[in-house]
Amino acid sequence: MKKDKVSSAVIRRLPRYYRHLNDLYLAGVERISSNALGRSMGLTASQIRQDLSCFGEFGQQGYGYNVENLRGEISEILGMKRGHTAVVVGAGNLGRALIENFHFDRSGVKLIAAFDIAPPLVGQEFSGTAIHHVDQLERYLSQNPASIGVLTVPRGVANQIAGRLVACGVKGIWNFTNIELNLNAPGVVVENVHFADSLLALNYMISEAP
Amino acid sequence: MKKDKVSSAVIRRLPRYYRHLNDLYLAGVERISSNALGRSMGLTASQIRQDLSCFGEFGQQGYGYNVENLRGEISEILGMKRGHTAVVVGAGNLGRALIENFHFDRSGVKLIAAFDIAPPLVGQEFSGTAIHHVDQLERYLSQNPASIGVLTVPRGVANQIAGRLVACGVKGIWNFTNIELNLNAPGVVVENVHFADSLLALNYMISEAP
C-alpha cells in the first residue's frame, strides 16, 4: 500500500536498489526474488519488500520481481525521467572533475552549463559543457531554467551563490562546500556532500581498536 | 556511562558536533548548554546529552559544556590526534581536487603522497604532494605506512587497487569510485562517497511534489 511520507532511511536505500538492479540488468539477469536481492545487497528480504511497498506493488507471488521492470519503476520513483537539469557553479578542480567525469545523465539529469569567475576558464568548454561568467547566471537561467544547482565554489561565497541560485528558481542544491547552507527558502532542498564529515567518520572507524 | 558499541547514527553525528563546536570556538564562544547547541544544530538537547554519554561525561551541571574542551574530547573520539596518514591513488581531476583543495590536516590526517599511471603526472607535485607511479605503491608504503587509501581511480581498476592498498596495510579506504568494493579483508573499513546515490536522493526530493 502506497505511503504518503517515506522515511529518509528508505529514500537513502533507493539509489542502491537502482544501482544493483542496473548491474543485474546489465549482467542479463531477468528476474530476482527479494531473498536473492537481499543476500547480494546485505539486506533482509523483509526490508526490501517493506521498502518497495511504500511505492506500490511491483512483484508477483511465486515469481519475484522482473529486473528490468523494477529498475524502471525505481527510476520513476527517483525522478530520473523528469528531465531535470543542472548547472555547476564553480569550475575549479572539483567542479571540473564533476563536469568531466561524473555522468549526470546516468542519474537522469542533464548538465546544461557551468559558471565561474576566472577569466581563463570563462568561454572554455569542458567535455561539451560551456563555462559562462557568473555574472551571466541570472540571464542564463531565465532563458534555460535549471532544477539543480551544483555548488562547488569556495566557502566564502557559498551562501551568496546559493541565494542567487534559489532566486533563479532551482529546486535543489547539491552542496559540495563544507559549510551548512543558510537558505531559508522553503521548498528548496539541500543535499550535502560533506567530505570532511565522511573522512572523520572513517577516521573514527579505523581508530576504534587500539 | 561509556558504551561498548556505538551506533552508526551517533557516529555520523560526531563530525557535525565537531564542526559546530569548532565554529563556536572560532567565534569566541566559551561555553554552551546542550539546549543551545541543539537549537543551533536542529537536534534535541536530549539527543546531544545521550550521544555524548556514549563516550564519557564532558559537561558540568548548571554550567553546560566548555566549548574548547568538548571540541578536544570529540576530536580525540574521532581519532584526529592519532597521526593517521593517507595516500591518494588516482590523480585525475577528482584526485587532484582533493589533493589541492581538501584540507586533510583539518581532519587530523596527513596526506603523504599520491599515485597515478599517467606519465605527465608522475614526478609532478600538487600543493606539495608528490605524484609517484602506481608501480611504486608497494615500495613506497613499505617505507611510509599509510592508514588510509583514498581511491579516486577509474572504476575498472578500483577493486584491484583497493586490494593492493589493503595488502599494503591500510586500515581504511575512502572510496570515491561509484562501485561497491569487494574487499573481503576483515578489519578494513570502507567509507563510500557515492556521488550518484547522493544526486539521486536529491532528485527524489525535488521530484516528490508534482
Place this chain on the structure above:
DNA sequence: TAGATTGTTAATCGATTAACAATC
C-alpha cells in the same frame, strides 16, 4: 497441483525524546 514468493500485519528491536534526581 505443489512450490515459491509476494504484500501486509504483527512482533521485536533500537533510537529518540521526556522526565527527573543529582549537583555545580
Place this chain on the structure above:
DNA sequence: TAGATTGTTAATCGATTAACAATC
C-alpha cells in the same frame, strides 16, 4: 542559596524483522 543544567533512567516513537495468508 536558587537557578541552571547535567547524566541517566523510563517512555515513546519509528524502523526492522518475522510470520503468514494470498496467489501466481
